[in-house]
Amino acid sequence: MDADTVNRELSIARKAIGWWQRQGWIVGDPTIGIERRPAPPDRTKALAENQIAALWRLDVGLREKTFWKLLYESAARADEVLCLNVEDLYPQDKRGKITAKGGATEWVHWQSGTAHLLPRLIGRRTRGPLFLTDRKAPAGTPTLDVCPETSRARLSYRRAKEIFEENTRLLANPLASPDDVEDLDG
Numbered sequence: 001m002d003a004d005t006v007n008r009e010l011s012i013a014r015k016a017i018g019w020w021q022r023q024g025w026i027v028g029d030p031t032i033g034i035e036r037r038p039a040p041p042d043r044t045k046a047l048a049e050n051q052i053a054a055l056w057r058l059d060v061g062l063r064e065k066t067f068w069k070l071l072y073e074s075a076a077r078a079d080e081v082l083c084l085n086v087e088d089l090y091p092q093d094k095r096g097k098i099t100a101k102g103g104a105t106e107w108v109h110w111q112s113g114t115a116h117l118l119p120r121l122i123g124r125r126t127r128g129p130l131f132l133t134d135r136k137a138p139a140g141t142p143t144l145d146v147c148p149e150t151s152r153a154r155l156s157y158r159r160a161k162e163i164f165e166e167n168t169r170l171l172a173n174p175l176a177s178p179d180d181v182e183d184l185d186g
Contacts, residue, residue, distance in 0.1 A: 003037035010034060054171050063155070064163055066117040067131055069110075076108040077101070079157050084108070084130040086122055091115065096130075129154035 001009075013031055020026045047055070055068065070081055080098045088097040094115050100106040122130070128147030137146040137153035145154040 003039045007036045007039070010036060051171065055168070058167055058171070060167050062117065062121055063131060064167065066114065066121045067155075067160065068164070069113045069117060070108075073111040073114050074108045078160060080108065082131055082155055082157055082160060085128060086125050086130055087127045089118070089122075089130070091118055125149050131155040131160070133159065 010031060014029070017026065017029050017031060021029070052072065056065075060068075067081065070076070071078060074081070076098065077100075080100060084096050084098060090096065094111065095107045095109045098106055098108050125147065126149070128149060129145060131154065132147055132150065132152040133155055134152070136151045141153050146152070147154075
C-alpha cells in the first residue's frame with residue numbers, strides 16, 4: 001500500500017484502539033512501534049495560465065475539447081469523468097453524478113465552457129457513456145461500457161492519456177520542430 005493509505009489506516013486503528021482501551025476492552029496498544037510512513041513529495045504541477053491558453057488553441061476533436069474542458073473546470077479525476085454516462089448529466093444545473101473513489105456518489109460541477117460543448121458532443125444520444133471511442137466496441141466489451149445508440153465503447157483512461165500526450169507534444173517541447181514530434185513526450 002502507498003504511504004497515504006498506510007498512514008490513514010494506522011490513524012483509524014489508533015483511534016479505535018484508544019476507544020477500546022477507554023472501554024476497558026483491551027489493555028495494550030498493538031500499534032506501538034509501528035511508524036507512520038513518510039509520504040512521497042507531490043511532484044505534480046499545475047499548468048501555467050499560458051499553457052492552459054495554448055491547450056485551448058489546439059486543433060483537436062470535439063470529444064477532446066469537451067473532456068479537457070470538463071476536467072479543467074471541474075477539477076474532477078479523469079477516471080471519474082470518463083465513467084460519466086449521458087443519463088448522469090444535469091446540464092441545466094451544470095453538474096453530473098459520478099461514482100467517486102471508494103464508491104461514494106458525488107457531483108461534478110462545470111462552468112460555461114463545458115456547458116457550451118456538451119450538447120454538441122451528446123447530440124441526440126439519451127443514454128450510455130458520455131465519452132466514446134471512434135469505432136464500434138469489440139465483442140466482449142461490458143454492456144455498461146457500450147453506447148446502446150451508437151454501439152461505440154467508452155473511452156478508456158489509457159486512450160485518453162495517449163490522445164492528450166499526442167496532442168501536447170509540441171506544447172511540452174516548445175523548441176522542437178514538428179518533424180521531431182514522434183520522439184517527444186506530451
